[in-house]
Amino acid sequence: MNFDVDRLVFTPDDVDLSRSPLAGHLDAETYVLGAFNPGLTRLPGGNLLMMVRVAEALRKPIRDGKVHAIRWEGEEGSAGRYVLDGWPLEHADTADPRKFLLQGNKWRVMALTSLSWLLPVELSPDGLEVVAVHYDRAVAPQGSWQCYGVEDARISRIDDHYWMTTCSVSPERHSTMLYSSENGLDWRFEDMVLDHQNKDMLIFEGKVDGRYWAQTRPLGDLYFAYPPDSEWRAGPSINLATSPDLLHWKPCRKPGIRPHAATVATARMGGGTPPIRTPRGWLSLWHGVEPHEIVGIYRTYWTILDAEDPSRTVATQHPPLLEASPALTRPLEDKMYVRDVVFTTGIAEHGGVYVVASGEADLACRITHIPKSVFA
Template structure:
């Protein structure tokens, strides 16, 4: 689908690594592997704020026969090295360690979150707030903070992130009173529950969220079922946005009739419209190592979000080689658009996405599409 306004607004060349949380701490050169997957919200001054995931990687990860990764350790950043013969480096985003009874991986980059302020329409860069960056601060996120999602269900802004460590792969919560200054408020979901999106409003005085638990084992649906077994978008409720209880009924599940959404996960925090809760989510079609990521949408019942009122099985957004062509020398994966933020702008929505795990994409999507 084509849109009148659809462009890249922020990318690796826009990041000043001399102001990175890692600056001056590693005896090695780093570069911005990607500045992407931005959580987004509207600030009290009317401007938009993106919390951009900056993936900072080693320029030369392989040295002296070892593959190296960056790790936060007691307030500083250090390098760890594994013998090359013990790892699989086929995926440019991570490497797998051999020899265990289960998959163990390390990352080729460490991610931190950079607040980037945009004009109300999302098309002009206003300020980059390096002094308000969100970076690892504990062992639970020693390998990075990833993929912010921001909502404002009440008086405060709530931001969920993925925190990565050997301890756990958890969902962490940050809270703000102004949408710009964030404070850590704990782990809210434990191991490998990714893409947590808090609804932009309560239902019957309860907070609701979409979640996406991951695992290596899924039980089959019966033959002839409309559903395909695999990662799906679940639901949870909470009295305080800190303690979450899984909802009994399933949320959005992969359809058996297509492989385009064989794997799926949440995209933007659901927002309330006249028709119900609008949620944008991603579906992944298997292809080579990474897959093809596209953005889809659904309308959920305003009182019971487990009821899907309407969905479109045609993608809303697909990866755009035209947009990334000027960044061709920086491309390391393709076929990925990963939508992570949405803001109301009158007759349209400003939609923020990560493009090719590389840059931030802004699209103006007419509201008429969802009616």
Template structure:
């Protein structure tokens, strides 16, 4: 255990998933396995227990066979359970260097397909998030539309008023969009609609209204960014933006920028949202990820900022030192399953008296729970 945290452990790993109860079970004439059970959305239920919505990346055991690389795809009528099928791509058209995906050659822009399909598994934990109470396979969230045909990924859950809202990334050739689900109990989820269009990711809805409006952090992606002037304290690149909405469905971007990469460090050269912002006595506490460029994926760490309660574009306090880093000791028992290093991706937070319970994906492989003392965010 890290000396910085009272608790820091993996609570759910690929071997904990029963694929005989997967939404894909019985559909494919091919063996699948759990590439990762990770990036869990987190919320506290009315019972006091915690709920993780775990991203299960179910992958083909042998994606390459018969001179082709294969991808899993959902097809069916809107709103139905549909079925899962395999698509085959000639190997000469594909770059298969990354085990999670393959790039298709020959176009004027990047085109990608996945060797896995993700669905969301509700895993109920005890009040401190340290032990699994129940795994709710009957409440799994899986594709139900062509806009989700390559999977549903990376849930973020926010308790707003008396209800729960969950944003997810829905993946398809149509668009890589953000989709919204709602729940009256934090456990049974109803699909609402697309709320953000192509490659606007890591949408985190604030856990409370500001001026009668819903607010959210977003992160639009692109291949082109305009330079800040020489000597600026900011660095051009992916940043955390803000948006607001009267109803949680229709969102307007905020004119003021949100959290931006700082020129003083390359550790956060690329950034995006982590856990939904929660209200403290001082303002909105937001945990986010910064990525330091390294090899293909980079080094992912968790950072924090405190935002003004009435104007979340105002950063009151932040820290260039990471809050949470990847911990190789945690994944040592899973060494044979490792395919990424240096990645921790925080996706949820819950209040627990004198500390926060933070949920993260560790190495795109497993679910990590970390207890962080509230004193960690006090003024220095």
């Protein structure tokens, strides 16, 4: 679908790496591989806030016969330091620009070509102009469980309190962390809330029957088949969980949003924006992936979930809501390293439209105004 307001509002050129958490730690040049996948919320004063994932990468990761990655090192709660690790190049598969696989293991083992941290970027109320960039409030690794970075914030505002989930990457686990804030700018680490390889955790912006709800997306290498005539396809799906306190989560027995057998565009899928209340129920924007080359084609879809039973779908559509836009990234052509990717991560109301924030091409932050009537 095409929308009247659809533009990039923050790109790698807008990041000042002299103010990065990594500044001064490494004897190597870094650059911004991407400034993308922004969590979004409205601040008490009316402006919007994006928590932008800044993927900071080595300018020359391959040298002296090794491929290198950045890692945070230190004790939990300490300032820590950033160091470089190198692996023999002959043991690494570097086909994917975002990561490299270490060969010779009995299971997939990989390292990243960048380390991610979160940068708060304040926007005008309509999300179209940058008001301030808050480097002093950046969220960076602070424990061994996120030594390879903090990724893909999702922000939910519940009863005037802000909750942010992030994905933390380390050799220990690939897990979900919870942060909280009273003003949407100053974030306090709460705890680890989901364990290994459960990504894209989105907390509903409101309770259902007195409990907190969330969408999750567990990953794995083995899925059991649906019957041959089923409308569903086996694979990663968007599951549901409930909690009395946002820290302890119980999976729901009923399934959530599942990949549909009628389209290859959801061969892989996961949550996008925290579900928000609408007159029809909970509006959930999520991503579906069509297999293509190494990365795949990422598109944004929508589903409305029942207000009292979020396991029940009220409405959805197979055609995508958003697709990657080459016209938007054409001025950044020299920085492109993946294509056909839009990854929606934030939503806020603004009059008769939803301000929707997405990562475009794993490179920049895209803001789209989508009329509420689209989901009526």
